[in-house]
Amino acid sequence: MNLIQIKDVSFNYPTKKDTLKHVSFDVKKGTFTCIVGENGSGKSTLLKCILNLNKGYTGEIIKPERIGYLPQKNFIQSNFPASIEEVVLSGTIGNNIKSIFYKKEDKETAKKVMKELEIYDIRKTCFADLSGGQQQRVLIARALCATDEIIILDEPTNGLDPSISIQIYELLDALKNNDNITILMVSHDIERATTYADEVIELEDGEIKFIGTPSSFKQGGAK
Amino acid sequence: MVQTLIEMMSHAFIQRAMLVGTLVSLCAALLGVSLVLKRYSMIGDGLSHVGFGVLTVATALGVSSPLYIAIPIVTITAIVLLRIGNNSKIKSDSSIALISSSALAIGVAITSVTTGMNTDVCNFMFGSILAMSKGDVVLSVVVSIIVALLFIIYYRKLFTVTFDEDFAKASGLKAGRYTNLIAVLTALVIVVGMRMMGVMLISSIIIFPALTSMLLFKSFKKVIISSGIISVLSFLIGIYLSYLYNISTGATIVIVNLVIFILFFIIDKIINE
Numbered sequence: 001m002n003l004i005q006i007k008d009v010s011f012n013y014p015t016k017k018d019t020l021k022h023v024s025f026d027v028k029k030g031t032f033t034c035i036v037g038e039n040g041s042g043k044s045t046l047l048k049c050i051l052n053l054n055k056g057y058t059g060e061i062i063k064p065e066r067i068g069y070l071p072q073k074n075f076i077q078s079n080f081p082a083s084i085e086e087v088v089l090s091g092t093i094g095n096n097i098k099s100i101f102y103k104k105e106d107k108e109t110a111k112k113v114m115k116e117l118e119i120y121d122i123r124k125t126c127f128a129d130l131s132g133g134q135q136q137r138v139l140i141a142r143a144l145c146a147t148d149e150i151i152i153l154d155e156p157t158n159g160l161d162p163s164i165s166i167q168i169y170e171l172l173d174a175l176k177n178n179d180n181i182t183i184l185m186v187s188h189d190i191e192r193a194t195t196y197a198d199e200v201i202e203l204e205d206g207e208i209k210f211i212g213t214p215s216s217f218k219q220g221g222a223k
Numbered sequence: 224m225v226q227t228l229i230e231m232m233s234h235a236f237i238q239r240a241m242l243v244g245t246l247v248s249l250c251a252a253l254l255g256v257s258l259v260l261k262r263y264s265m266i267g268d269g270l271s272h273v274g275f276g277v278l279t280v281a282t283a284l285g286v287s288s289p290l291y292i293a294i295p296i297v298t299i300t301a302i303v304l305l306r307i308g309n310n311s312k313i314k315s316d317s318s319i320a321l322i323s324s325s326a327l328a329i330g331v332a333i334t335s336v337t338t339g340m341n342t343d344v345c346n347f348m349f350g351s352i353l354a355m356s357k358g359d360v361v362l363s364v365v366v367s368i369i370v371a372l373l374f375i376i377y378y379r380k381l382f383t384v385t386f387d388e389d390f391a392k393a394s395g396l397k398a399g400r401y402t403n404l405i406a407v408l409t410a411l412v413i414v415v416g417m418r419m420m421g422v423m424l425i426s427s428i429i430i431f432p433a434l435t436s437m438l439l440f441k442s443f444k445k446v447i448i449s450s451g452i453i454s455v456l457s458f459l460i461g462i463y464l465s466y467l468y469n470i471s472t473g474a475t476i477v478i479v480n481l482v483i484f485i486l487f488f489i490i491d492k493i494i495n496e
Binding site: 124 | 383
């Protein structure tokens, strides 16, 4: 079953033409898909179109109503006073957007996710005091509070030590296998992306250059 | 001390100032946390200068209740400043400085050709608890209650947007709407607080409590609560000292805020040793 269908999507920024050119692909339910490519190839732009952060694209995107999102990390300030619990709980905001306070079920969801990701015992800790890897774990927990279907991640291992990066990939892999959560992520790290992904999509100058399994991607890359 | 307090509270103007000051300090502190985190610390300064410009023009034109004119104009300025963001040609910190000094200059120029630097103008600049009429008090109380209520109603959304705007947008929140809300609320607090704190000092009650709280507290909720308490406490101590030693109220409140900030700074250093 296709969870996301991208049909002939093109997008231009006011200052940059042809950021995306006629991109089409599907993301199957319960798979791990990696989008790779150079800087400026349109990877993040594509994610933002899927998430409705970029308006005015042409073509069609069919997607579930609720998507968990992990933005590129540099948006969050280093001295922001927020506990892990507050950050994770804020992930539920889209579930009951009209209500004034968090509902009991939101708090339950947050608790369940924090336990699963082993951050429940440190939930009162300040987000800013965590290591890079732990911060990503918290942001993945926040994304999971928004959905139990699919999470979209924008370079979640950027700036992390290789050993910590592997932990993040292992975690995503476990979420896919144990909870049947679909993973769509953008990555620079082609080697590890191809180790864990079921499908690799390579973008170049806003167009799909390659789409297929990691093994055929590696063969293509070796040429 | 008790006797001084009783004597102090017997004055109607002090009672009015206490009421308005407590509410305005609370609101300023609530909004201050979001503004400091969004790096808009200086917006209070800019808006109060615009307020000063409007008040001088209104006074020169003989308008009887200049606050009613100041509120819409300062609100529009606030929205423009917050919405400019960092994407435009002139960065937001520069645009605040630009608008701030221009408005102050216009205000001072108009004052020079009309009334000159009289007590009224001095009161605008440095605040006076005597300056508030009954109408001002009612307006200030109503505005403060609206600000506090809206803050509570939108608390979790304001947190989500302040922490991570992109995630908030992806969750379906209209992030721009909450930026506007903060802008409008800030403008309201500035205008009603300006009479008491003065144009030069009002921005400090927005910034100080938030910065002080962020030294020690590490969750958003605790920082908000602590800011509210510090702000109200600084106001009450400030107005008492100002009455006792006959010092300018606005200045005393800022100094009390500064002392608490230094205290927290030292406590933080001791804890982290």
